[in-house]
Amino acid sequence: MSGFFVRFEAIKSKIKIMKQRVVIFEAEGGTDKGLDGYRKDTIPIANALRERGWNVDILKFRDEWADKIYNYAKDRYDAYITRVNPGTIPSGEKIFFETLRKLSDAGLEGFSHPDVMQDLGAKDALVKLVGTGLVPEDTYAYYTVEEFKNTFPRSISFGERVLKQNRGSTGEGIWRVQVIDERPYKPGDTLPLDTKLKLTEAKDNHVEYKTLEEFMDFATQYIEGDNGMLVDMRFMPRIKEGEIRILMVGEEPIFVVHKKPAESADAFSATLFSGAKYTYDRPEDWKELVDMFTGRLPEIMSKLGNHDAPLIWTADFMLDWDENGNDTYVLGEINNSCVGFTSHLNQGIQDKIADRVIELVSKKKA
Ligand SMILES: Nc1ncnc2c1ncn2[C@@H]1O[C@H](COP(=O)(O)OP(=O)(O)OP(=O)(O)O)[C@@H](O)[C@H]1O
Numbered sequence: 001m002s003g004f005f006v007r008f009e010a011i012k013s014k015i016k017i018m019k020q021r022v023v024i025f026e027a028e029g030g031t032d033k034g035l036d037g038y039r040k041d042t043i044p045i046a047n048a049l050r051e052r053g054w055n056v057d058i059l060k061f062r063d064e065w066a067d068k069i070y071n072y073a074k075d076r077y078d079a080y081i082t083r084v085n086p087g088t089i090p091s092g093e094k095i096f097f098e099t100l101r102k103l104s105d106a107g108l109e110g111f112s113h114p115d116v117m118q119d120l121g122a123k124d125a126l127v128k129l130v131g132t133g134l135v136p137e138d139t140y141a142y143y144t145v146e147e148f149k150n151t152f153p154r155s156i157s158f159g160e161r162v163l164k165q166n167r168g169s170t171g172e173g174i175w176r177v178q179v180i181d182e183r184p185y186k187p188g189d190t191l192p193l194d195t196k197l198k199l200t201e202a203k204d205n206h207v208e209y210k211t212l213e214e215f216m217d218f219a220t221q222y223i224e225g226d227n228g229m230l231v232d233m234r235f236m237p238r239i240k241e242g243e244i245r246i247l248m249v250g251e252e253p254i255f256v257v258h259k260k261p262a263e264s265a266d267a268f269s270a271t272l273f274s275g276a277k278y279t280y281d282r283p284e285d286w287k288e289l290v291d292m293f294t295g296r297l298p299e300i301m302s303k304l305g306n307h308d309a310p311l312i313w314t315a316d317f318m319l320d321w322d323e324n325g326n327d328t329y330v331l332g333e334i335n336n337s338c339v340g341f342t343s344h345l346n347q348g349i350q351d352k353i354a355d356r357v358i359e360l361v362s363k364k365k366a
């Protein structure tokens with residue numbers, strides 16, 4: 001065989017391997033759908049891929065269809081993109097994630113693989129980043145009720161804390177905890193179980209009063225069960241100036257959302273429902289923060305499981321001061337399970353998403 005023929009055969013087999021087909025998964029129900037039953041950002045992604053010559057199918061996932069979907073998809077597509085908001089599947093994500101895992105094992109590129117959603121998106125990602133300067137050193141995760149009950153009565157003596165559950169979203173089970181007891185104590189003390197606490201939930205900034213013991217008994221629900229944990233982080237008072245979200249496609253910052261909590265005295269939540277006001281900015285408007293974050297991406301990714309940067313994801317920051325009184329930024333959360341971007345559809349973000357999918361699939365199949 002001539003060298004030319006061998007090379008030709010090699011190229012031909014590569015063409016065969018890459019099917020240029022992508023499946024997008026959605027789920028029925030949820031408040032994120034348009035009149036056509038799809039998320040408003042799904043069809044634009046599909047169309048951007050189609051404009052580039054790729055085939056796209058959009059399948060609605062149901063638990064009872066899991067095997068059928070797997071068998072249908074496993075040899076048909078190069079990649080899957082998931083557009084399923086946590087909580088949309090009535091029975092939970094377990095079977096959906098199992099199906100995605102099997103599809104990845106069958107060779108499909110995952111946007112995102114469940115491990116990536118977990119490694120970056122779980123609340124304890126913050127704890128894995130302790131030591132990088134991106135989160136306060138005194139950030140903890142409790143995986144057992146025992147650890148929580150042993151450690152929290154002392155951690156709260158150092159100042160206001162925010163306790164974050166892992167499940168749920170939009171501020172549900174995210175509690176600002178303040179000691180309002182009259183009795184004197186000093187940092188490092190283990191506070192007594194009858195210490196009076198003021199508790200504000202980020203869901204709607206509503207306030208409750210409980211003793212330390214009552215609160216810890218109440219909060220054990222967040223630790224028990226699948227993926228249960230509580231992250232214990234110091235309260236960042238400059239949250240009043242807003243949470244700053246960077247939306248990323250892969251390694252590229254696309255836009256910044258500045259979310260200012262409502263004006264009321266107790267408000268600390270940046271969620272829309274709680275009354276926070278959103279302003280959309282360009283990455284250039286937050287150059288210092290964005291440069292810091294993109295510069296540190298390799299370190300962040302290596303601490304969070306060494307994955308490629310997800311297709312569409314966000315990192316949320318709060319302002320703080322360094323020892324010289326200059327602004328610094330503290331990471332509050334990473335999201336990468338089903339980040340929406342409808343605010344920027346007319347600015348071509350779907351094109352960047354399609355390019356990223358094609359680039360990564362081509363790289364993996366080459
Ligand atoms: N350490 C902190 N100090 C001050 N405010 C905080 C802190 N952590 C969180 N918050 C506030 O609480 C809100 C909710 O917390 P967080 O973003 O961690 O959870 P979530 O919004 O429920 O999760 P998701 O964004 O996945 O729905 C934030 O938007 C922010 O306003």
Ligand SMILES: [Mg+2]
Binds near residue numbers: 170171316333
């Ligand atoms: Mg959040």
